[in-house]
Amino acid sequence: MAAKGKDPSPVQDALAQPESTAVLLRELVAHLRQNRTQLREEWARRITRAQLLTAMTEEEIFAEATSVYDNYVEALETGTFEALQAYARNLSERIIPRGVETHEVVGIVLLLRDVLARSLFGKYHEDFDKLNRILDAYEPAANRIANTVAVGFVQERERIIRQQQEAIRELSTPVLQVRERLLILPIIGVIDPQRARQLTEQLLRAIRTNRAKVVVIDITGVAAMDSNVANHLVQTVEASRLLGATVIVTGLSPEIAQTLVTIGVDLSEMATVGDLQGGIEEAERLLGYKVLPLEEVTPKA
């Protein structure tokens, strides 16, 4: 407690009037809002100097800088970060397709943090204890903001990658209809449990949609046949049968045929033909098709 009448030393003064964090934050937020224009410009200049966000034009950088700055200050003011998180995801969704990288996003947020901190140094440099208290209020909030934005960006990237992976998986196992009630599924590459599952689900849906009675699964392009892949194949054949479709497996090399027999896979439910052509011909026979060459039309005498 300060004794009345005495000359209060700065330290005693500080102890006599400890401001709450909320009060300090309000004070520094007011300062950041007051100097908004010049601080924002300074930040944009430093972004360009550090050669960040090269994928964007200066106008775009300025526009985004404005909303980042405002969101930053608002997060400091309210102490809540949901709005900032939502903004970060939204921003990421826009800039990721432009080719902006993680280090750039983290970089610009840290630059803003630095620009604002230095501005605070400038304002309170004469009152070291006040500066300390201001920084005590600023630092945790600023760290949290940088964290929120970086994490939001990374989460958005991961979401996009997952989406792309799913799209690639779908593309890589096309189910093709070549005749009424006849589907062909050419399998190429590595079959892991996830792909096998996706493949089977896709095929079953296609059988139902196209009312297929025969499916030809060609495994010429399958990289490796082990007991797991063989089991996936058997399961796919069984499940197809439950939907009323007959499966013909084609493209078994002599090695794969030997592997299947050695493993002891139950082949009783699986019809196999050596190559795709033979498989399609057999399928057509099952469906009651007959392919004939067009007859020559001879002119009458």
Place this chain on the structure above:
Amino acid sequence: MEVPILKQGHYLIASIQSALTDADLSQLREALIERVGKFRARGVIVDVTALDVMDSFAVRTLRDIAHMARLRGAETVIVGIQPEVAFAMVQLGLTLKGVSTALDLEEGLLFLDQQAKLRVERGTGRIDRG
């Protein structure tokens, strides 16, 4: 919940409308076997389109129906197994081995017609698959 069983010519059609308890399934089995004898049915169709899950008891009951019906001279077809159900069944190792299946009611009736035709032709000692 009793499953409605319709008679269409020489065929019996049981259309399952919703999930069935074990007791319901057993009751369905009894009802079908009784009617196969009563109407001298040649075919039985069990439509499971409405089921989005089938456990081992349901699968066993369907197999029992098929076997018992065959003993009484009728061919059984299970129709309408949903893709998700088929997938789950094979993963759990629940098979309908030896039981005919078809995509839907229409396909099931076609199948029974074909089977009937084959039986008649075999009986006359002549097979014509024109």
